Amino acid sequence: MEADMCDKTNKVEFSTRVEKKREKxxxxxxxxxxxxxxRRASNFDLRPDLPFWISRFLGYQSGSEYRPVWMLRWLDKCKIPRIxxxxxxxxxxxxxxxxxxxxxxxxxSLANLPIPIVLAPAGAIVISLYGSPxxxxxxxxxxxxxxxxxSLVSSIVTKILLDHNTMTVTVERGEMGRNLVWLAASLSLAITIVLQKLTRSLHPPGGATTxxxxxxPGLVAIGFKYVGVVMAIACMVLGLAMIYENLVRRYPLYWFTPSKPLSSSEKEMKMLREMALKLLEVLEESSENTEIRLILVKLTQNIK
Structure with missing residues (x-):
């Protein structure tokens, strides 16, 4: 009997170990x-396959030297200080x-909303994007x-804590403590920072927004429409930044995740490809050396 009990316990222990290993x-x-x-999602990039006039303004340039578009190449020749x-x-x-x-x-239709023009967050976003792109x-x-x-956090917190009917008088008189306005502002900012840190999207102008x-009072009264107003402003600033910055420089360097640093062999291949592209630009001006040009074209296509 004792042997049978030992066998049963051993079998149970063995089966539990097997199940744990399977779960692991x-x-x-x-x-x-x-x-x-x-890894695949972070390395996924459609921009190299798009036409030049689209990929350029989405922040893609094949070389490491970010030159202006061909209409503004004369800026490189002018002796104007970079600053x-x-x-x-x-x-x-x-x-x-x-x-x-x-x-x-x-x-x-935004003019019909009973709110002031939300220029405080817009100014902060502009300084961030155009000052340090x-x-x-x-x-x-x-x-x-x-x-x-x-914008979402401030809309949710104010919906829970504040009464927009009495808030106008409260804020105008400076009596922020009576209507929990101080608590809504503090809590909104604290939650926004935590969410930005968790999603790796730290954006200082978001503090002004929240x-x-x-x-x-006007922004509290419109509720969740505030999210749409803020996102419309952000998209307008982003769109103009992509047009302007890519005319003379490059923006953005990445959309979702930064690219990993290249290894020494990848750097050498990239330098070789850039040299071949520059040599192609020189040879395109002359009608001779067609064989060399074909070789260089194949070389640039094979090196990625």
Whole structure:
């Protein structure tokens, strides 16, 4: 009897160990498949297959030297300091985008909403994108996700905590403590920062968006329409940034995840491809050397 009991316990222990191993293997398989999917998704890029006039304004350039478009190549030959070019471009682009936002708010259906023009977040976004376009906080992922979380959180928190019927008097008199306006603003900002950190979309102008949406009576009154207003502004700023920055430089460097640093062999292949492309540009001016040009074309097609 004791031997039978020992055999049964051994079998039970063996079966439990086998089940645990199977569960562990299945979990590892799921994790590996998720990692491989994330790797493929982060490396997925359609821009090289698109026409030049589309891929250029989506932030794709094949070479490492980000030159202006052919209409503005004369800027490379002018002896104008780089800081002057950058400041003059930022001046024109920021003026254009704020003017566009004001025009859209004045002439579209947004003019019917009982709200002021939301220029405080727009100004913060413009400074971020046009002042430091290569910063991680200026990437499209950070801009769109960060502004989305900021506007959504402020709309939800104010719906729960505030009464928009009495809020106008409260804010105008400066009595923010009586209607929990201070709590709504503080809580909205705190939750927004946490969500931006968790989704890796930290965007400092989102702080202005969420605080303004928590203390302004008109923005509190429209509720979740505030999300649409903010996202419309973010898309307008992003669209003009992609047009302007890609005329003379490159924006964005990445859309969702930054590319991994190249290994030494990949760098050498990339340099070889760039040299072949430059040599092709020189040879295209002459009608001779057709065989060499064909070889260079095949070389650039094979090296990726």
């Amino acid at each position: 293997v299945s979990k590892e398989k799921i994790l590996n498949s998720l990692r491989s999917f994330k 002057v070019k950058i400041c003059f471009g930022a001046l024109l682009s920021s003026f254009a985008v704020i003017s566009l936002i004001c025009a859209v708010f004045s002439t579209s 290569l910063a991680p906080s200026s990437s499209p992922r950070s801009l769109l996700l960060g502004q989305f979380w900021a 605080v303004l949406g928590s203390i302004n």
